Amino acid sequence: MKRITIAGTGAWGTALATHAARTGLGVSLLGRRPDLVERLRSTRLHPALPGAPPIPDGVDVSTDAEAAFAGADAILWCVSVQATGQELSRLKGTIPQGTPVVAASKGLELGTGRRTTEVIRQVLGRDSGIAVLSGPTFALEVARGLPAAAVVASIDEELSASIQALLSSPTMRLYRSPDVLGVEIAxxxxxxxxxxxxxxxxxxxxxxxxxxxxxxxxxxxxxxxxxxxxxxxxxxxxxxxxxxxxxxxxxxxxxxxxxxxxxxxxxxxxxxxxxxxxxxxxxxxxxxxxxxxxxxxxxxxxxxxxxxxxxxxxxxxxxxxxxxxxxxxxxxx
Missing domain, CATH: 1.10.1040.10 (N-(1-d-carboxylethyl)-l-norvaline Dehydrogenase; domain 2)
Structure with missing residues (x-):
């Protein structure tokens, strides 16, 4: 079974975890706050996703970064761009160098103007294995399994194709693009x-x-x-x-x-x-x-x-x- 790790237990990260589990992937949902992680683990419901189905039992909700990242085929980064630098610095020792990281948060960092992929590249010290996922996707509708479409962008066409295949489903149609900068600015x-x-x-x-x-x-x-x-x-x-x-x-x-x-x-x-x-x-x-x-x-x-x-x-x-x-x-x- 293919496995992904989703970093960030906000509404978007939780919705992507639910979607990925429905496609048959093994999923680890990694959070920072023990109180929120325990709430998600015990109730299987996210307070910012009213009306969404419960988080599937196959999603492992945890604060254990080393265990969450081990064996993952890809990491979906759903931490807000303003918190990305600090959180990546905290976690970088546990992120395997060869595991692709897909930025799924949108914005520009205060003080530096960096896009999420730029923060990832600089903090992790890598020039490859980075992509971005973006498009018209409300978290609640993705969690409910309503049809949606988005784009995966990477300068590495093989990587964007692999992420596209990994996350596409009858309710999520993904397209590819080489334009990381344009996708993030938009x-x-x-x-x-x-x-x-x-x-x-x-x-x-x-x-x-x-x-x-x-x-x-x-x-x-x-x-x-x-x-x-x-x-x-x-x-x-x-x-x-x-x-x-x-x-x-x-x-x-x-x-x-x-x-x-x-x-x-x-x-x-x-x-x-x-x-x-x-x-x-x-x-x-x-x-x-x-x-x-x-x-x-x-x-x-x-x-x-x-x-x-x-x-x-x-x-x-x-x-x-x-x-x-x-x-x-x-x-x-």
Whole structure:
């Protein structure tokens, strides 16, 4: 039997563990907090996945990293990007050098701007055996076994093909891509846009506004991605427009819920507290994304507006006015 280890006991890691077990894989779900691990082990239910089926009995939930990683055919890394550096540093002595690591968390690291695969590469000191899994996949729906599609990207085509074969099933269709950078930039950026979409919906600005926001946001993401070396087709694919549409319009989106909460008058701290301990990665990523764009001479006015709103420098409606009254230009620019 093939085996995988999933690092991170959040909603996404638990959903992937449930999916992998359903496909017939042996699964270890590795957590850091003994209290949460014991709760998952005893109840087989994750508090952030209401309505999901129990975690299959075949999933071994543990804090024992050495045992969890031993014999794994692949490691799915589901720890948030902001915690990845510290957690990888803690675990790197137990991660076999030849075992592929697949980044399944989206965002940009505060202070460094690193993507998850860049953190993995630098902390583990490896140039191969790294991939990324991304796309329009709400954790709850994956846990419930509803049909979904995503993309596996790696510069090593053999690796991406092996991960594709390992995790694909009748309810999860995976595609391959060589564009690791583009997939990660798209995945990080869409979380920032989802906050803006939540603000638009929460302020009842209408569906015209939402459509305009998503279209122009995609143009921003594509501009930055291409400038950094991403492939154009990535941004019209599952990791690009697919994930953007889902996260910006779906009620299960944590980042969208942050925008809705801010629109209702809650503070940022109150909005984050309402997520029940789950992470809205778009909040820390927003300032990093805007800084990255400035460093590369790429205009991202929507991302800049989200940063200004999150920092309290400007009310949401004023940000809308500023965006709508910017200098007129050609659409393709």
């Amino acid at each position: 995945g990080a950026s869409k979380n920032v846009v989802a906050i803006a979409a939540g603000l638009v919906d929460g302020l009842s600005l209408g569906q015209n506004t939402r459509a305009a926001l998503l279209t122009r946001a995609l143009a921003e993401i594509r501009r930055l991605g291409l400038k950094l070396g991403g492939a154009p087709e990535t941004f019209s694919g599952l990791a690009g427009v697919g994930d953007l549409i889902l996260t910006a319009t779906g009620d299960l989106s944590r980042n969208r819920r942050v925008g809705l909460a801010l629109a209702s008058g809650k503070t940022l701290d109150e909005a984050l507290a309402s997520l029940g301990g789950e992470v809205a990665e778009g909040v820390p990523t927003a300032s990093v994304l805007a800084q990255l764009a400035r460093e590369h001479g790429v205009e991202m006015p929507i991302a800049e507006a989200v940063v200004a709103i999150l920092s309290g420098r400007i009310p949401p409606l004023d940000a809308v006015t500023r965006l709508m009254t910017r200098g007129l230009k050609e659409e393709a620019r």
